[in-house]
Amino acid sequence: MSDTLDVDGLVEQARAAVAAATTTEEIREVIASVAGKKSPIAQAGRSLGGLEPDARKELGQKLHAARAVIEQLVEERRSQISAEELARDMEAGRIDLTEFIEGSIPAPATRGHLHLVTQTRDALEDVFVGMGFEVAEGPEIETDWFNFGALNIPPAHPARGMWDTFYLDLGAPESTLLRTHTSPVQIHLMEEAVSSGGLPIHAVMPGRCYRRDTPDARHLPVFHQIEGLVVDKGITFADLAGTIEVFTSAYFGPDIHSRLRPAYFPFTEPSAEFEVTCTICHGEGCRTCSQTGWIELGGCGMVDPAVFGAVGIDPDQWTGFAFGFGIDRCAQMRHQIADMRALIENDIRFLRQF
Numbered sequence: 001m002s003d004t005l006d007v008d009g010l011v012e013q014a015r016a017a018v019a020a021a022t023t024t025e026e027i028r029e030v031i032a033s034v035a036g037k038k039s040p041i042a043q044a045g046r047s048l049g050g051l052e053p054d055a056r057k058e059l060g061q062k063l064h065a066a067r068a069v070i071e072q073l074v075e076e077r078r079s080q081i082s083a084e085e086l087a088r089d090m091e092a093g094r095i096d097l098t099e100f101i102e103g104s105i106p107a108p109a110t111r112g113h114l115h116l117v118t119q120t121r122d123a124l125e126d127v128f129v130g131m132g133f134e135v136a137e138g139p140e141i142e143t144d145w146f147n148f149g150a151l152n153i154p155p156a157h158p159a160r161g162m163w164d165t166f167y168l169d170l171g172a173p174e175s176t177l178l179r180t181h182t183s184p185v186q187i188h189l190m191e192e193a194v195s196s197g198g199l200p201i202h203a204v205m206p207g208r209c210y211r212r213d214t215p216d217a218r219h220l221p222v223f224h225q226i227e228g229l230v231v232d233k234g235i236t237f238a239d240l241a242g243t244i245e246v247f248t249s250a251y252f253g254p255d256i257h258s259r260l261r262p263a264y265f266p267f268t269e270p271s272a273e274f275e276v277t278c279t280i281c282h283g284e285g286c287r288t289c290s291q292t293g294w295i296e297l298g299g300c301g302m303v304d305p306a307v308f309g310a311v312g313i314d315p316d317q318w319t320g321f322a323f324g325f326g327i328d329r330c331a332q333m334r335h336q337i338a339d340m341r342a343l344i345e346n347d348i349r350f351l352r353q354f
């Protein structure tokens, strides 16, 4: 066998087989075939005993060297293959944490915020509290007496036409209603003050109001007003005008001008309408302000002695002024919202802007 065995050839065959193996499984088979019990080298080793001493020594050394080379080749290839397999496994199991497929995981919860009208009410309250007013509230469901009678608007008074009213099917016909303005809260405050000795009064009263108004660019059937009432000694129209002036520049800033125009309200005398420059057209005239360049924010005036009489306040001792503004109107003018209906359409793209 020693004569015919080509040890170098066996090493070259082993080198080629080892190099061709690409997986752990294949390299294991290659090891068995080039270095296992049935491999040519192992068989040659087992035949050494039948050789002459010199030939045995020579072939023994050759086989030993060949085994060492093959073992090294196998070891190198095996660690190469396991590194390649590890890299392949890692690539296959890779998770890209920098991206996610939309819809595959729930969107993070988004935090909402207060509606623009609520923000506006809070801002208006802040302005008036800063001027020394207290904040009070009253009911949205009223009797005819609070909404009209005590405010010097008896049944069948033509001024009732100023407020197209939602009546409730409760009690005598047209005796209970959704308040058409916040002015009835004046009556509640004055009655309380009279019964508890709580005069003078310096209060603002924000809240929701209801009218059978057709929605348009400046009107909603459900809207908000903030009422103001001062009852004290020696109060004059100058106090009212000054209060409105201070409020206007505190809330709208110095660029917005206001004006008072004579008006009629049964519960104030004299009465005025309070208007600001239309912020949509800057006074040029547009659809929002019906081409006038001005937007009416509210009404105001000196408390009529007939109202003091209805609640039992002595008009010879006390005088006062009152006002009532639209909160939605204030939001509209402050944020240049051409159509007030946007406030109740709940379009999140609109609401998100504020």
Ligand code: FA5
Pocket: 162, 180, 181, 182, 183, 211, 213, 218, 219, 220, 221, 222, 223, 224, 225, 227, 265, 268, 271, 296, 297, 298, 299, 300, 301, 322, 323, 324, 325, 326, 327, 328, 329
């Ligand atoms: C009144 O409601 C009186 N109570 C105001 C008042 C109070 C006068 C105290 C004198 C003393 P008027 O109907 O004009 O007035 O409404 C006042 C404001 O409420 C309007 O200028 C407007 O800004 C707002 N407003 C009235 N109706 C609507 C509506 N349908 N939608 C939105 N805002 C409205």
